Amino acid sequence: MDVxxxxxxxxxxxxxxxxxxxxxxxxxxxAQAITEIAGSSAWFxxxxxTYSNLSKQQMLGVEAAxxxxxxxxxxxxxxxxxxxALRYSAAQLALAVSGIAGPDGGTPDKPVGTVxxxxxxxxxxxxxxxxxxxxxxxxxxxxxxxxxxQGVIDMLNQRTETA
Numbered sequence: 454m455d456v457x458x459x460x461x462x463x464x465x466x467x468x469x470x471x472x473x474x475x476x477x478x479x480x481x482x483x484a485q486a487i488t489e490i491a492g493s494s495a496w497f498x499x500x501x502x503t504y505s506n507l508s509k510q511q512m513l514g515v516e517a518a519x520x521x522x523x524x525x526x527x528x529x530x531x532x533x534x535x536x537x538a539l540r541y542s543a544a545q546l547a548l549a550v551s552g553i554a555g556p557d558g559g560t561p562d563k564p565v566g567t568v569x570x571x572x573x574x575x576x577x578x579x580x581x582x583x584x585x586x587x588x589x590x591x592x593x594x595x596x597x598x599x600x601x602x603q604g605v606i607d608m609l610n611q612r613t614e615t616a
Contacts, residue, residue, distance in 0.1 A: 465496035473544035474500040475534040478552040482598040498544040513537025531571035
């Protein structure tokens, strides 16, 4: 995890970009992995841990109607989480993660291990991805942190390729 977080940091720093995180099921795990890296204050702006629906609304501006219509674990909600993280921070890049880590909370449509991710660059592109992760609660959360970090790397590498 440290190697991945250090790669994220190196890329963010080389691009002159600050990162904000908006986390639900990972409970701040992405921010923790990032801040394990010495010097992360040069590229990590802030983290929002919005575990409840109310906190998603209050801290990130996620619409109650979006939560009601699609549920917290959805493409629409992680998009609004990224938009809010960018709006309420000085970061130029944000990521969001919302999922069902288990062991309870799954449904036939969204079983345990369902995790939605979004990555967005301010006034530019946003990408989302749904994963179905296997394992126990801590394994799902750890995988989600890795995927979130890898998504930042992928987004910055795509930005370099298109620049």
